[in-house]
Amino acid sequence: MKDESQNTERASGMTHSKILPSLIVILLVLIGALILWYTPGNSQQSELNNNSDVGSYLVDEGNNRFTFRRQSFSFTIPSTWQQIEADSASLPLHLERMQFAFSKPNTLCVLAYVETFGHATKSYKQTSFAEKASTNDGDQVWSSWHVLEDNLTDTFAFDWKGRQPMEGEVRIRTFPHIFTTSGEIPLYSFILYSRDGGLVPNDCDSDFSNVLRSINRKFETTAITSDSSGIAYITASHLRSNPLSYLMFVEEGNDVKKKAMEIDIQHNPTPTMYRDDLYFMTKGGSLRTLDPISGNIADVIGIKQVSGSVINDFYFVGDTMYYLLGINCNYYLAKCGLDLYSLDVSAQRSTLHIRNLPFRRIEGYKVNTNSLVLSWRDGDGGCVWANVAEMFLDDNVISEANSYSHCSGMDHKDTEENDKNRDELNAIMGQFAKQKFTSDYLLIRDGEIVLTEDDFAGEDSMWSIRFIR
Known part of the structure; x- marks a missing residue:
């Protein structure tokens, strides 16, 4: 009979002689990994x-x-x-x-x-x-x-x-x-x-x-067509040598911004999408329309022409566009007397309603009283000031203005009055939420503009666009 104990000892010795170098190699690898991991700066x-x-x-x-x-x-x-x-x-x-x-x-x-x-x-x-x-x-x-x-x-x-x-x-x-x-x-x-x-x-x-x-x-160029799907938005050219702005397009399934066309456009008053056209003011003070799909631009016919006057704001009610005409009042704390006109878009004819209004914005339309809500609003440093009134279109009478002011993010002498003003002003503006909304892009599906409640697409320096249903 063979001595199994001797064979076992030999086998054990051979096993140890093979395992020991392997353990040493593994240990060296681990030490090297730890050294690399704790190299200065890697912890951050x-x-x-x-x-x-x-x-x-x-x-x-x-x-x-x-x-x-x-x-x-x-x-x-x-x-x-x-x-x-x-x-x-x-x-x-x-x-x-x-x-x-x-x-x-x-x-x-x-x-x-x-x-x-x-x-x-x-x-x-x-x-x-x-x-x-x-x-x-x-x-x-x-x-x-x-x-x-x-x-x-x-x-x-x-x-x-x-x-x-x-x-x-x-x-x-x-x-x-x-x-x-x-x-x-x-x-x-x-x-x-x-x-x-x-x-x-x-x-x-x-x-x-x-x-x-x-x-x-450096923008690549493209064309929006009747087959296009994606988002379009307006942005400044970012070029000192080019005063024009760009209509940009980001195709669905692609995230490269491409320039669809150049436009002579102002961001104030807010460009407004009504039905299939974008209404906007040029830097020279003309009101024009843009079909974002075809790229066609046309003048709005029938606007009252007064030397030195521009449209400060405009708003659609059905086929009628109301607009505030006068000197440029769209800058910080500016106060002006503006005239309210309405344009019959089909007949291409304007009608004067009332002169010398101390308001520069048309906030919305109230069906039950057939009136426009007008405002003068401004703000700075977390504070807002506003005067708001109603313009009754049946007899062209303006209501007495209500004044509101409030601040956020700071202590106030009268917190209760501040919060009351804020809530009342928000309620006035909020009543037109179903009538209009503001986004910074146009959503396009198969060559048609689709209304979206999302107000931010996440691109850079996108201009606001007002949508009126």
């Missing part, structure tokens, strides 16, 4: 580094010039920098969805463009202003340095005199700027930081400023 890196489907949006135009189609702008990167893969550089904590990135060889500098949401940068505290810059188009793109607020001491103070170099610093500039504080709206930002979470060298900082200065808005 985001796990969501990039958005891998955006690579096709960045187009290399040559000579270090790039175009980012998704946000319709081009820029020049210094020749000393090179493009890197989005997944090769971790982002600072709370900054996510990298769109593209560049690094500067022989440094740890990274210049990236990220999509984030309004609440993301609230984790950061502004530490100082960065170098001022303006784009080639004249847009101010001033930026600031930020540090995670959790990393600051109780003795921290903002430095008004110049840059305050700090560990973990990030230079941030949102572009294009979106006028919203909502955490649900995506923001796009250029950022500059060091891979190790350390200080950013001055030469990288200077290069970042030059990139901002090199930006030009």
Whole structure:
């Protein structure tokens, strides 16, 4: 009989001799991983580094010039920098969805463009202003340095005199700027930081400023047709050399903004969608219509022509358009005497109702009294002032005006009176909610404009459009 104990000892010794090197290798791998994980700065890196489907949006135009189609702008990167893969550089904590990135060889500098949401940068505290810059188009793109607020001491103070170099610093500039504080709206930002979470060298900082200065808005063009589906909106050209505005279109299933046409248009009075046409004022004071699908623009015939006078506001009731005519009163705290006219759109003829009204807005129409609600409203610093009256159309009589004023977000001497004024004014304006609403875009389905209750599409610098049912 064989000695099984000796065989067992030999087998055990052979097993140990094989296992020991394997354990050593595994241990070394774990130690290496821990060293990498605790490399300075990595504790502040985001796990969501990039958005891998955006690579096709960045187009290399040559000579270090790039175009980012998704946000319709081009820029020049210094020749000393090179493009890197989005997944090769971790982002600072709370900054996510990298769109593209560049690094500067022989440094740890990274210049990236990220999509984030309004609440993301609230984790950061502004530490100082960065170098001022303006784009080639004249847009101010001033930026600031930020540090995670959790990393600051109780003795921290903002430095008004110049840059305050700090560990973990990030230079941030949102572009294009979106006028919203909502955490649900995506923001796009250029950022500059060091891979190790350390200080950013001055030469990288200077290069970042030059990139901002090199930006030009660059819109692709398209045509809205009877087959189109998507959203259309109005925005300024962003060009000092071009006073016109753009009708933009974002096709359904695509997120590239494209220019459908240029328009001579003012944002005040508010462009109004009535039936199939957009009514708007030109910068020269003419009232025109735009068919957003065909692109046809036409003058509104029958408007009363008075030298030096413009339409300050207009409102539709059936086939009649009421309008306030006089000198331009659409600026801060302006008070004017305006004349109320009505235009029979079919007959192309205007009728005077009453002169010298101290109101510059037509808020809505009351069916039961056949009257227009007129107002003078303005506001500043969280406060609102308003005078409101009714214009009875049967006998062209104006009611006595009621005055309202209220403030929000601050203490008041008479909180009860303040809240009463606010609630009463909101009730007056709210009674026309079913009659009109305001959005910042047109929803188009198969070449037809569809009414939508959503008031914000999340694009940049979109003008308000009033819809009257």
